[in-house]
Amino acid sequence: MTSSITSNWARRINLGGIAVLLSALFTLTALGPAQAGEPRTFTLSRAPQLSAITTARTWQPFVDYLTQETGHKIVLKLYNRRLDFDHDVVAGIPDFYYGNPGYFVVGRKLHGYRPLIRSNARQLKGIVVVRADSPFKSVKDLDGQKIAFPAANALAASLYIRALLVEREKINFKPHYVGSHDNVYRNVANGTFPAGGGVHRTLNRETKGLKKSLRVLYETPGMSPHPLTAHPRVPADVAMAVQKAVLKLRDSEDGMKMLKKLKIEKPVIANFERDYLSMEELGLKMYAPLLVQMK
Secondary structure, X not given: OHHXXXXXXXXXXXXXXXXXXXXXXXXXXXXXXXXXXXXXXXXXXXXXXXXXXXHHHHHHHHHHHHHXXXXXXXXXXXXXXXXHHHHHHHHOOOOEEEOOHHHHHHHHHHHXXXXXXXXXXXXXXXXXXXXXXXXXXXXXXXXXXXXXXXXXXXXHXXXXXXXXHHHOOOOOEEEEEOOOHHHHHHHHHOOOOOEEEEXXXXXXXXXXXXXXXXXXXXXXXXXXXXXXXXXXXXXXXXXXXXXXXXXXXXXXXXXXXXXXHHXXXXXXXXXXXXXXHHHHHOOHHHHHHHHHHXX
């Protein structure tokens, strides 16, 4: 009798233990897929041009749209200092980033970033200006001269021009960085420097008198504008979802307005060989300031 009771209780305890174990396993199984299904967070960095607050007003609605449209949480990362953005690109920190083609070439070289989207509305071109009464007839006449540029890392107005003058025009010159496009034009107009780098957009906003005192000596070939890029660690389906979401903005009036604010009008799928290979072939020396700062 006692043996029978003991045996019954043993069976109950064993069954109870199994039930608890099965319950725990069921709970873990139920929780596992839910946790695995949680959207992964990706960062999207924007190269600083204006203040972080001003940039957020334009880019936060776009990032919110991408999160909603793709089903993947995307967080906007902004910067008050360009050096901080430079550091992140060189370190391969952003999952996605939007910056000039110079940053893309560096990011691709170091980490394999791939271009997703670019604007098809316009091409970037740099110009070299001289005084209207200058004796220079060709850019080759600037061999051995001092040339003013707004900044070392300004793409169209400095990096691209300097690379082309050295790599293709085969001339030597001494660059001087004067802080802004306005300063370039004024320094050339008053004779401080014989030539300077800029872009048509900033030259056209100058006064009629200043524009009349200058002439464009050289214009660079056009280059594709800023790409939205993705790090290779971003899954292909996520990158494609972002790409499709941006292209979808073309289909609505509100979407077109957003693209205009972002300066990604008429977005198209970017292609490295077609759009940016020629820039990489110029050599990374044109981007040396970006790399040197990171050492």
